[in-house]
Amino acid sequence: MPHDPNSHSAPLPPGQQLAARGRWPQVGEREPEPLPEVWTVEIAGLVANPLTLTLDDLRTFPRADEAIDIHCVTRWSKLGLRCVGVRLADVLQRAAPLAAAQFVGFTAHSTRRHDTSLPLADALALGTLLVWEVDGRPLAVDHGGPLRTMVPGRYFYKSLKWLKSVRLLERDELGFWEREAGYHNTADPALSQRYMAPNLSRLEVRAALKSKNFAGRELRSIDCRGHELTGLDARGALLRDADFRDCPLAGARFDGANLSNAKFAGADLRGASFAGADVEGADFAGCELRECDFRRASLFGATFRAADSGPPTRLDRSTLFDLATLDALMPNELRYVRAALEA
Numbered sequence: 001m002p003h004d005p006n007s008h009s010a011p012l013p014p015g016q017q018l019a020a021r022g023r024w025p026q027v028g029e030r031e032p033e034p035l036p037e038v039w040t041v042e043i044a045g046l047v048a049n050p051l052t053l054t055l056d057d058l059r060t061f062p063r064a065d066e067a068i069d070i071h072c073v074t075r076w077s078k079l080g081l082r083c084v085g086v087r088l089a090d091v092l093q094r095a096a097p098l099a100a101a102q103f104v105g106f107t108a109h110s111t112r113r114h115d116t117s118l119p120l121a122d123a124l125a126l127g128t129l130l131v132w133e134v135d136g137r138p139l140a141v142d143h144g145g146p147l148r149t150m151v152p153g154r155y156f157y158k159s160l161k162w163l164k165s166v167r168l169l170e171r172d173e174l175g176f177w178e179r180e181a182g183y184h185n186t187a188d189p190a191l192s193q194r195y196m197a198p199n200l201s202r203l204e205v206r207a208a209l210k211s212k213n214f215a216g217r218e219l220r221s222i223d224c225r226g227h228e229l230t231g232l233d234a235r236g237a238l239l240r241d242a243d244f245r246d247c248p249l250a251g252a253r254f255d256g257a258n259l260s261n262a263k264f265a266g267a268d269l270r271g272a273s274f275a276g277a278d279v280e281g282a283d284f285a286g287c288e289l290r291e292c293d294f295r296r297a298s299l300f301g302a303t304f305r306a307a308d309s310g311p312p313t314r315l316d317r318s319t320l321f322d323l324a325t326l327d328a329l330m331p332n333e334l335r336y337v338r339a340a341l342e343a
């Protein structure tokens with residue numbers, strides 16, 4: 001099926017934005033461990049017939065050629081990547097899974113033994129592919145070449161670069177991002193399953209809000225909506241997915257904090273510092289951002305544009321950005337921020 005990514009009719013999942021045309025961000029590990037001379041993939045675990053397959057072996061399976069949409073948890077999407085490879089289902093069939101196999105674990109050729117997993121039934125039903133060619137070119141090493149998995153219908157962290165082994169398991173083994181970063185283990189973009197449920201008690205949340213001291217703490221997904229947090233100290237805190245909408249936060253310090261996907265819409269952040277913070281996917285629409293410091297911040301997928309109906313985002317030359325980091329913004333965001341800084 002010929003495919004023009006810009007005429008794709010499927011709506012984007014909630015909270016996702018299209019990456020700039022022709023641009024495919026690189027996320028996670030930069031490169032594999034030194035590549036083996038002959039690339040092999042092991043099919044092991046609960047199978048009757050364990051296999052070690054070279055890339056040439058894989059090419060003897062029926063060829064799969066499909067348009068796949070990818071959705072990164074940090075909110076960029078690309079639609080209709082033309083992926084050539086083989087179906088996981090076809091490869092597993094030859095390995096003869098045992099009845100006890102309930103999960104499938106994927107491990108990478110990577111120095112940190114990067115891995116991820118899926119329920120076996122989901123991996124098959126979603127049409128997981130082992131891919132070596134994208135949009136007519138051999139898959140680049142940056143993107144997991146010579147061989148990666150592509151799992152349609154799951155956030156992209158379920159798609160493993162530099163595939164080394166596929167193991168069938170009776171019990172699930174949490175993958176790298178799921179363990180280390182609290183990423184949701186189901187990861188359905190249609191349901192915005194980005195992070196595991198927070199494990200904070202209401203008492204802990206109340207005490208933290210009262211102290212206005214989050215420095216160095218792990219307060220993932222904390223709900224601060226509307227709370228008076230002027231001068232908050234949140235340096236180095238882990239605040240992924242935190243909700244700061246409509247908070248008075250003037251002068252707050254978020255230096256070096258992890259704020260990916262945090263919500264700030266409508267907050268008063270005058271003079272706040274985000275120096276060196278990770279604000280990937282964070283939402284600053286309608287915020288007061290004058291005199292804010294975003295230098296050395298990681299801005300991938302962050303939103304600054306005010307909603308048409310909502311209050312304007314206050315952003316001007318007193319708001320500090322490193323020009324180089326602005327490149328990480330989506331094109332329409334970049335235009336918005338540039339215009340505000342130059343006004």
Ligand SMILES: Nc1nc2c(c(=O)[nH]1)N[C@H]1C(S)=C(S)[C@@H](COP(=O)(O)O)O[C@H]1N2
Binds near residue numbers: 024025026144177
């Ligand atoms: N081996 C390996 N695979 C990985 C990762 C990683 O760090 N190492 N990161 C995951 C994440 S979070 C994403 S969004 C995609 C990024 O793939 P890309 O760099 O080709 O865009 O790979 C996934 N697979």
Ligand SMILES: [Mo]
Binds near residue numbers: 072073074157
């Ligand atoms: Mo990701």
